[in-house]
Amino acid sequence: MLRVENLGVRIHGETILDAISFCVQQGQTLCIAGESGSGKSSLLRALNGLLPAEFGSLAFHPKSSEPTELEGRWRGVRGLPGSRWVMQDPIAALNPKLPLGVSIGESVFSKNLSATELNDAVSDALSEVELLPELAVRRPSEVSMGQAQRACLARALVARPDLIFFDEPLSALDAIVQKQVAATMRRIQMRYGTTFIIVTHDLGFAATYADHVLVLRNGKIEANQSAGNFFRSPESRYCEELILAARELGGLPEVVPAKQGPGEARSC
Numbered sequence: 001m002l003r004v005e006n007l008g009v010r011i012h013g014e015t016i017l018d019a020i021s022f023c024v025q026q027g028q029t030l031c032i033a034g035e036s037g038s039g040k041s042s043l044l045r046a047l048n049g050l051l052p053a054e055f056g057s058l059a060f061h062p063k064s065s066e067p068t069e070l071e072g073r074w075r076g077v078r079g080l081p082g083s084r085w086v087m088q089d090p091i092a093a094l095n096p097k098l099p100l101g102v103s104i105g106e107s108v109f110s111k112n113l114s115a116t117e118l119n120d121a122v123s124d125a126l127s128e129v130e131l132l133p134e135l136a137v138r139r140p141s142e143v144s145m146g147q148a149q150r151a152c153l154a155r156a157l158v159a160r161p162d163l164i165f166f167d168e169p170l171s172a173l174d175a176i177v178q179k180q181v182a183a184t185m186r187r188i189q190m191r192y193g194t195t196f197i198i199v200t201h202d203l204g205f206a207a208t209y210a211d212h213v214l215v216l217r218n219g220k221i222e223a224n225q226s227a228g229n230f231f232r233s234p235e236s237r238y239c240e241e242l243i244l245a246a247r248e249l250g251g252l253p254e255v256v257p258a259k260q261g262p263g264e265a266r267s268c
């Protein structure tokens with residue numbers, strides 16, 4: 001569904017990402033992990049056209065939008081048609097002056113919906129993420145962090161994307177709300193078959209939700225494996241150490257249970 005070959009990013013002569021290749025199938029979850037500064041967010045930015053990147057090739061074939069195929073230098077600031085992005089800090093991601101319902105509705109501005117259709121779409125999206133319709137009139141400063149992150153998820157969902165990029169979507173939330181939002185994300189994926197690409201520091205989260213794991217280090221790929229293989233038999237010593245460190249901190253069980261859901265990771 002999304003296949004990237006040989007992506008590179010250089011800024012002011014410095015290599016930020018080098019020779020990045022991976023693919024992810026429709027309805028599956030790719031978690032991108034790695035230490036701070038390894039290039040995870042830069043990879044999301046490059047895939048969304050926000051950093052100047054060189055692509056050996058990129059092919060994105062969503063179910064409900066035109067395919068995108070490109071190679072060479074790309075900077076398409078509107079991102080990939082058929083995809084949306086949920087950021088790490090929901091308060092910073094939302095316009096502080098706009099009620100949540102308006103921010104959510106802006107996501108489908110280009111569809112030229114009537115006022116009634118727009119209201120219905122926003123209400124549906126709010127209920128999809130388990131928020132009351134009354135919250136549509138509140139501004140970001142008038143809701144909790146968890147509610148704001150759900151609103152960001154609703155803003156992505158209202159456009160019915162085939163692919164959602166998430167940059168550390170749970171890190172601004174407390175543990176209980178993290179669990180609730182993660183469960184909502186999972187339910188949405190099961191219902192709509194949406195593909196998720198999620199940047200996370202949390203290997204425990206990746207162990208529970210990922211089909212595939214991509215580990216970056218110094219802008220290069222350190223591992224690109226199905227989640228099952230990654231946690232059983234990581235590709236490099238560095239990844240073994242990452243897994244060990246997560247276990248020692250108590251964030252990862254000794255035995256990673258098989259992922260609940262549509263089945264074993266499908267390779268592409």
Ligand SMILES: Nc1ncnc2c1ncn2[C@@H]1O[C@H](COP(=O)(O)OP(=O)(O)OP(=O)(O)O)[C@@H](O)[C@H]1O
Nearest residue numbers: 011012016034035036037038039040041042043201
């Ligand atoms: N626009 C930019 N100009 C120059 N350097 C940049 C730019 N964006 C990112 N970098 C550099 O690229 C490297 C990777 O940064 P990036 O934010 O992608 O890392 P990360 O893995 O997401 O880190 P973290 O987990 O801390 O968010 C860093 O050394 C960063 O300073």
